[in-house]
Amino acid sequence: MWKLADKTIESRLLIGTALYPSPQIMLDAIQASKAEVVTVSLRRQDPNLGGGKEFWAMLSELKANLLPNTAGCHSAKEAITTALMAREIFNTHWIKLEVIGDEYNLQPDPFALLEATKELVSQGFEVFPYCTDDLVLCEKLVEAGCRILMPWGAPIGTGKGLINPYALRTLRERLKNVTLIVDAGIGAPSHAAQAMEMGYDGVLLNTAVANANQPIIMAQAFGNAVTAGRLGFEAGIMQKRDLAKPSTPTIGQPFWHQSF
Amino acid sequence: MINVFLNAQATSFSATAGLQDFIEQHAGNGPFAVAVNETFVQKSQYGDCQLNDGDRIEIVKPMQGG
Numbered sequence: 001m002w003k004l005a006d007k008t009i010e011s012r013l014l015i016g017t018a019l020y021p022s023p024q025i026m027l028d029a030i031q032a033s034k035a036e037v038v039t040v041s042l043r044r045q046d047p048n049l050g051g052g053k054e055f056w057a058m059l060s061e062l063k064a065n066l067l068p069n070t071a072g073c074h075s076a077k078e079a080i081t082t083a084l085m086a087r088e089i090f091n092t093h094w095i096k097l098e099v100i101g102d103e104y105n106l107q108p109d110p111f112a113l114l115e116a117t118k119e120l121v122s123q124g125f126e127v128f129p130y131c132t133d134d135l136v137l138c139e140k141l142v143e144a145g146c147r148i149l150m151p152w153g154a155p156i157g158t159g160k161g162l163i164n165p166y167a168l169r170t171l172r173e174r175l176k177n178v179t180l181i182v183d184a185g186i187g188a189p190s191h192a193a194q195a196m197e198m199g200y201d202g203v204l205l206n207t208a209v210a211n212a213n214q215p216i217i218m219a220q221a222f223g224n225a226v227t228a229g230r231l232g233f234e235a236g237i238m239q240k241r242d243l244a245k246p247s248t249p250t251i252g253q254p255f256w257h258q259s260f
Numbered sequence: 261m262i263n264v265f266l267n268a269q270a271t272s273f274s275a276t277a278g279l280q281d282f283i284e285q286h287a288g289n290g291p292f293a294v295a296v297n298e299t300f301v302q303k304s305q306y307g308d309c310q311l312n313d314g315d316r317i318e319i320v321k322p323m324q325g326g
Contacts, residue, residue, distance in 0.1 A: 041325025
């Protein structure tokens with residue numbers, strides 16, 4: 001078990017609800033992943049997009065902790081208003097704060113993110129900021145009141161994995177008391193395991209499962225990878241070395257230095 | 261009548277009615293939240309919110325997200 005903000009949960013995988021081939025596959029995949037935190041959003045009602053009352057009923061069935069996002073917001077004001085609307089609809093003070101600064105790679109705007117974080121923290125939100133892996137930004141977000149940070153592994157939906165392991169390792173090393181969750185860019189279960197082996201507290205992903213040929217099986221794979229990576233971290237991963245060292249004892253080996 | 265925008269679509273509405281009446285006509289079923297001119301309006305404040313010509317009203321609902 002581990003503590004995420006004010007909740008104690010088992011799974012370290014956080015999963016999205018978008019892009020699945022069907023609502024039923026979404027439900028089955030999330031259940032197969034064993035994730036206990038699912039991300040959701042707000043949009044104008046459109047019968048062609050799904051969502052609304054039917055989606056609400058499925059969320060109730062999941063009995064998961066909801067983490068609403070501010071996806072698509074491009075300013076602090078938009079993000080703050082969206083967060084306030086999300087709090088009323090989903091009845092949670094958790095918010096995955098996204099403020100996009102660049103349309104091409106969906107990179108967060110660090111300045112607007114910090115501005116919105118300050119305001120939302122002052123209004124009682126538990127802010128989960130989707131941020132870059134920039135150490136100074138992350139430190140400022142912590143100073144602003146964040147207990148949780150969600151640096152990207154790679155741009156949203158790219159599936160490239162952890163493109164800057166050095167920066168992510170630095171964050172883990174420097175922000176020891178902050179809950180760190182890699183969010184976005186994860187493509188394969190091995191990427192999730194890599195983040196967990198680094199000592200990250202969790203992984204948040206969506207596309208890698210929803211767009212898999214078999215989302216339900218992929219959800220299981222990610223659930224297992226996150227568990228494996230975390231256990232590996234807790235067990236202590238051996239140091240790398242340059243010289244080979246036999247694992248089988250050499251003492252008593254037959255024919256060893258035998259002379260004829 | 262006044263002209264307002266609901267989710268970016270122009271619509272007309274009684275000048276004497278307020279946000280509460282507007283919501284009753286347009287929100288439909290299920291959970292929703294409202295912003296007027298990019299400012300969140302709590303449910304408890306609908307009755308106090310008068311609409312003006314040109315107001316931009318957003319009604320949003322739960323949706324899948326990542």
